Amino acid sequence: MREPAARADLLVPADRLRARLEALLSAWTRPDHAARTAEAMVEADLMGIDSHGITLVPLYADLVRDGRIAREPEIRVVHAFGAVATIDGGGGFGHAPSVEAMDLAIEKARAFGIGAVAVRGSNHYGAAGVYALRAARAGLIGLSTSAVHLPSIVPVFGREPRLGTNPIAFAAPGARGAPFLLDIATSTIAIGKLKLAARAGARLPEGWAVDTAGNPQHDPNQALADRLMTPLGGTRAMGGHKGYGLAAMVEILSTLLPGASYAPLRAADAQRYDVGHFHLAIHPEAFRPRGGFGEDLDAFLACLRETAPAAGHERVLAPGDPEHAIRATRSREGIPVPRVLADQIGAIARGWDIDFRLDDPAE
């Protein structure tokens, strides 16, 4: 979670950021994968999903250094049957096989009304919303879910992590308005909120994280060290069993369906994480051949926005509104990149003999 552009941030045009990122990623993977990965990462940054954009470069650098990422992956459709398929990502970054998977799901949805493609042999795929939106921009409903290589969600009444922050993204196209977009982790909060609380010296509310005995964790620094997050809902009284079930549903679709590795049962000496994803596309016109879905979606979102606001609030937003607003601003003004992050990535890039200067070359 990064704050809005601060004085010390660089403001980098999306095209420049994408080009620099693609150059760096080309040192780590095939050029075609580097292009798709850079595109997906910058798309996340454009929408304000800062936790899943270029912030991840240092993590990705570690994965490459440790041999966790295949450098020359082959993406293969290993099974195809009717409206579904399974793709093997070949152990590379998760973005390229996910773009391919969603595009195949869209193609199948155009032919059969619905299409689903699951991915195994993959890795971190960035922001789930990028793939769901890809379907919505093609005029279809999109759903994308992913497992995560490191478990951090603790089941209700437990004290050990058993599920990743397992995201769900869902997008649907309007006729004239911007698409509906939901892009959430199935944990109560993102790790980034713990970092903000630690920086502010704040006490964590009950229901964000637990300690190693399974009791509420109030210390943000200890929460960051333990990474024992609650599922959405937080406590049982607030519906934590619902978030737990949703995180498990994501694991079933993303890991068990394509036959990827469920992290807690992964072989201890496995070099690759074998992460899985699930991508679904639905063609509204197959259900309503006379049309009307997009118009109904516009009216639905308008009705949500017209909800009378609670005391102290100016207005109610429809899911996706914040992302679309940030995207409009950043497309115009550039993507804010903290200087400390730019410097950190610059240093990583120099180690690979890549130029990663983000400031205007003409300046």
Add this chain to the structure above:
Amino acid sequence: MREPAARADLLVPADRLRARLEALLSAWTRPDHAARTAEAMVEADLMGIDSHGITLVPLYADLVRDGRIAREPEIRVVHAFGAVATIDGGGGFGHAPSVEAMDLAIEKARAFGIGAVAVRGSNHYGAAGVYALRAARAGLIGLSTSAVHLPSIVPVFGREPRLGTNPIAFAAPGARGAPFLLDIATSTIAIGKLKLAARAGARLPEGWAVDTAGNPQHDPNQALADRLMTPLGGTRAMGGHKGYGLAAMVEILSTLLPGASYAPLRAADAQRYDVGHFHLAIHPEAFRPRGGFGEDLDAFLACLRETAPAAGHERVLAPGDPEHAIRATRSREGIPVPRVLADQIGAIARGWDIDFRLDDPAE
């Protein structure tokens, strides 16, 4: 939310309850629909989803009396395209068209790997989990969602209801073990919890409901009167925007996809609620032709159950475990029915010249 069998409850064998219910429903709808509706309702009661079983008979009686339910509905597949279809429920109870929709989705998933059937022109369909489990018992993954005719969820930062408690159910089959089952409303809590709190004179925690200004509602009686529920997560700090988005996702799939009526925009003089549902089936073997999905699911659920429990808790449950345990007990011992409910339904039944005696005829 009904307590475990209390001394004053009747314990009614499922077969008897189903037969009595079918007789009563036959006074209200076609015999074939009455049978399917009774079966779905008793299945909910067997699993302990008491809020969606025979507890609903008084509500259904009101809907019939008010002409909200078509008495001789025709269920029609109005569109079919590849792996998807749209069904019109003809304005009757939601259970029969939903059984038909899920069965058609299963058939399509066997042919195409995945199948989806949306329903419009329907009404309350009982427990979403009944339909998802129907797919799991056939060896497939099932997902079922439904809209609700009366909005009660208030968008984050709002003070008016814009979404129903919009349930999501998801089930997946094991190889030897019981299926995974998630069956949740996308509100933080069920209405039944407000009733329990009112009876106990308890103060509601922040994040269960809001008042007409959008502030936290602590009075359970006022919360029952206003029915302004929070989405899962409760407050913005606890992830309420996630539950809001999930409830909206359910509305898109259940209402907008089949072209049913979005309740806040429904014509004020509409006699029928025109509720919509969405049913999805996924064939695991289409993704993994060499098998292994069921075995992996068993191992996954076992791993969740083996999570070390938090201080003060005996063990961690996998989603579906409580329902399966209650089902085993109630199949053996009977379904607990509070005498006050039995009497209430008995009186309704007498008004339709139907015998609804739940105690053992031989006693």
